[in-house]
Amino acid sequence: xxxxxxxxxxxxxxxxxxxxEDVPVLSGLDLMVNQGEFLALxxxxxxxxxxxxxxxxxxxxxxxxxxxxxGDRIDQLSDRELAAWRARHVGFVFxxxxxxxxxxxxxxxxxxxxxxxxxxxxRRQHAETALNVVGLxxxxxxxxxxxxxxxxxxxxxxxxxxxxxxxxxxxxxxxxLDRKSGDDIxxxxxxxxxxxxKTIIMVTHDPHASARASRIVHLDKGQLSAQPA
Amino acid sequence: xxWFTQVFAIAAFNLRSLPQRKGxxxxxxxxxxxxxxxxxxxxxxxxGFRHAMTKxxxxxxxxxxxxxxxxxxxxxxxxxDARLISDAPGVARGSSGPLSSAELFVIIDLPKRSTxxxxxxxxxxxxxxxFDVRGDITMVQGRRFELGKNEVxxxxxAARAFSGLDAGxxxxxxxxxxxxxxxxxxGGGLAESEIWTDAAVxxxxxxxxxxxxxxxxxxxxxxxxxxxxxxLTTNPQxxxxxxxxxxxxxxxxxxxxxFITTIGVFIASxxxxxxxxxxxxxxxxxxxxxxNEIATxxxxxxxxxxxxxxxxxxxxxxxxxxGLLGAGxxxxxxxxxxxxxxxxxxxxxxxxxFSVTAPLVLTAVIxxxxxxxxxxxxxxxxxxxxxxxxxxxESA
Ligand SMILES: Nc1ncnc2c1ncn2[C@@H]1O[C@H](COP(=O)(O)OP(=O)(O)OP(=O)(O)O)[C@@H](O)[C@H]1O
Ligand SMILES: [Mg+2]
Numbered sequence: 001x002x003x004x005x006x007x008x009x010x011x012x013x014x015x016x017x018x019x020x021e022d023v024p025v026l027s028g029l030d031l032m033v034n035q036g037e038f039l040a041l042x043x044x045x046x047x048x049x050x051x052x053x054x055x056x057x058x059x060x061x062x063x064x065x066x067x068x069x070x071g072d073r074i075d076q077l078s079d080r081e082l083a084a085w086r087a088r089h090v091g092f093v094f095x096x097x098x099x100x101x102x103x104x105x106x107x108x109x110x111x112x113x114x115x116x117x118x119x120x121x122x123r124r125q126h127a128e129t130a131l132n133v134v135g136l137x138x139x140x141x142x143x144x145x146x147x148x149x150x151x152x153x154x155x156x157x158x159x160x161x162x163x164x165x166x167x168x169x170x171x172x173x174x175x176x177l178d179r180k181s182g183d184d185i186x187x188x189x190x191x192x193x194x195x196x197x198k199t200i201i202m203v204t205h206d207p208h209a210s211a212r213a214s215r216i217v218h219l220d221k222g223q224l225s226a227q228p229a
Numbered sequence: 230x231x232w233f234t235q236v237f238a239i240a241a242f243n244l245r246s247l248p249q250r251k252g253x254x255x256x257x258x259x260x261x262x263x264x265x266x267x268x269x270x271x272x273x274x275x276x277g278f279r280h281a282m283t284k285x286x287x288x289x290x291x292x293x294x295x296x297x298x299x300x301x302x303x304x305x306x307x308x309x310d311a312r313l314i315s316d317a318p319g320v321a322r323g324s325s326g327p328l329s330s331a332e333l334f335v336i337i338d339l340p341k342r343s344t345x346x347x348x349x350x351x352x353x354x355x356x357x358x359x360f361d362v363r364g365d366i367t368m369v370q371g372r373r374f375e376l377g378k379n380e381v382x383x384x385x386x387a388a389r390a391f392s393g394l395d396a397g398x399x400x401x402x403x404x405x406x407x408x409x410x411x412x413x414x415x416g417g418g419l420a421e422s423e424i425w426t427d428a429a430v431x432x433x434x435x436x437x438x439x440x441x442x443x444x445x446x447x448x449x450x451x452x453x454x455x456x457x458x459x460x461l462t463t464n465p466q467x468x469x470x471x472x473x474x475x476x477x478x479x480x481x482x483x484x485x486x487x488f489i490t491t492i493g494v495f496i497a498s499x500x501x502x503x504x505x506x507x508x509x510x511x512x513x514x515x516x517x518x519x520x521n522e523i524a525t526x527x528x529x530x531x532x533x534x535x536x537x538x539x540x541x542x543x544x545x546x547x548x549x550x551x552g553l554l555g556a557g558x559x560x561x562x563x564x565x566x567x568x569x570x571x572x573x574x575x576x577x578x579x580x581x582x583f584s585v586t587a588p589l590v591l592t593a594v595i596x597x598x599x600x601x602x603x604x605x606x607x608x609x610x611x612x613x614x615x616x617x618x619x620x621x622x623e624s625a
Binding site for chain 2: 098
């Protein structure tokens with residue numbers, strides 16, 4: 001596994017069905033992402049960026065082709081296995097944060113740890129550490145509605161890294177933020193990538209954001225192309 | 230993986246988000262409370278009615294009717310029949326002869342206190358021994374009627390349900406005036422719904438000089454019932470049907486309590502259907518307003534099983550609250566409530582107290598839980614089946 005890519009998307013086709021109509025989104029797509037990469041995935045709206053990210057994160061299955069992460073053929077797992085696999089290997093960061101409004105920051109971050117064997121005090125400890133990493137140790141007991149967008153996204157990132165996942169998947173993590181907060185989030189992701197060696201795949205529209213990545217790929221008409229030089 | 234932790238965590242914040250949709254949650258709980266209240270109320274009526282009817286008879290008392298008669302209404306016995314019956318072996322004896330009472334009754338119309346409309350009340354002519362035969366007659370006001378006079382005493386239930394039946398008042402029917410000289414209780418039993426007078430006075434007033442409808446007899450013990458019955462049914466001079474009074478009353482009440490139960494269960498079922506849609510609606514909206522949360526949880530790796538269970542738990546919790554609320558209200562409102570209803574087998578009013586018992590409450594709570602589970606099941610399955618990727622899109 002040392003020299004094989006961490007993420008191997010091979011000859012993947014994804015077709016949605018809307019009524020009797022077929023909506024082809026990805027057609028015979030290949031993508032390799034190495035351990036420790038920070039990949040930006042760009043492309044026009046509706047080109048299938050989220051779709052591809054969902055396939056890599058085990059939220060959806062390809063119509064054809066294979067998706068293997070760290071050697072696991074996740075397209076072949078059962079729903080139950082896939083859920084357990086996500087809990088163990090993936091951290092998701094969403095555009096609209098997707099925090100639980102009834103839980104405070106710390107509880108939100110603890111949530112994925114409920115799926116581990118950690119006990120209560122260990123869960124609290126881990127959550128505090130993760131919130132510390134994203135610079136929110138002073139906001140542990142705050143509820144999402146009392147936090148700014150940037151702060152909510154930090155909680156979202158803390159939740160994504162608290163289980164120390166194999167890969168971080170971010171779908172337009174700065175899409176709902178102003179320039180300043182967005183920059184802070186990108187800096188945070190960059191730090192996680194550089195200092196902790198986290199493999200990150202980030203979907204974005206924003207050239208400003210993709211500039212922070214170590215590699216950029218473009219998705220258009222169901223196919224990938226590298227950033228033209 | 231720790232499945233229970235998952236269920237618990239999801240259920241916990243489902244419940245914590247309840248205040249945000251308290252309107253729908255409340256209306257579901259109230260709908261279910263209504264079903265529970267009606268169910269308990271109606272069953273309490275049937276229960277109370279049955280209770281009033283069966284408490285009346287003791288096993289060492291027998292009632293004799295003409296054979297083929299299914300109630301006193303359709304029975305008739307002659308003076309000679311009555312004499313043969315009271316002389317039969319097994320009949321207990323008091324200082325003034327056998328403890329048997331030959332009786333007849335007529336139905337009179339009196340205005341109900343509650344509505345002012347008239348309803349049927351039995352006016353029963355009894356023998357002098359009737360008080361000893363029944364055993365549980367207690368005068369709570371005034372005195373007993375005097376033999377040979379146009380005097381009546383009124384059962385406490387009848388006095389409560391109908392106007393103009395207080396001691397000191399009188400009842401005018403046709404050419405006859407009956408003076409009310411007392412009020413009696415009969416241990417909550419059937420006699421409390423009746424008016425009593427001397428049979429010998431009632432017979433000429435209603436032109437039935439020779440006729441009775443029934444003979445009530447106190448037996449020396451409950452064990453002599455069989456020999457008493459055999460003696461009468463094998464006597465070629467008599468064509469009679471003998472029953473223990475307790476059995477007789479139980480039989481007389483089945484039609485009405487069955488009818489009440491049937492109607493009640495029908496009404497409760499209709500309401501249950503409504504409440505079910507209420508619960509379904511609440512849970513569907515609970516699921517759809519939290520589509521995003523559920524999809525997020527599942528993206529994080531929570532299983533669909535815990536999602537189903539947690540939605541069910543919430544719906545069950547709402548239903549239990551509703552069920553207990555309804556049963557509690559029914560208890561406060563109905564338990565001990567005095568009512569009168571028609572007994573279809575005697576075509577007269579029976580007064581009784583609603584009786585909300587623990588098994589009734591349990592029935593209602595179980596019923597509510599079933600509603601809750603059914604109401605939560607489809608939405609729960611929908612929540613679990615939601616494709617995560619498209620659920621996340623929907624909410625964005
Ligand atoms: N569950 C689905 N059912 C039907 N069609 C879908 C589904 N998910 C995505 N699509 C379609 O697939 C195409 C790609 O969608 P996707 O969300 O992957 O695009 P995107 O590149 O992420 O766009 P955006 O930049 O707007 O987020 C769109 O045409 C979309 O309508
Ligand atoms: Mg997208």
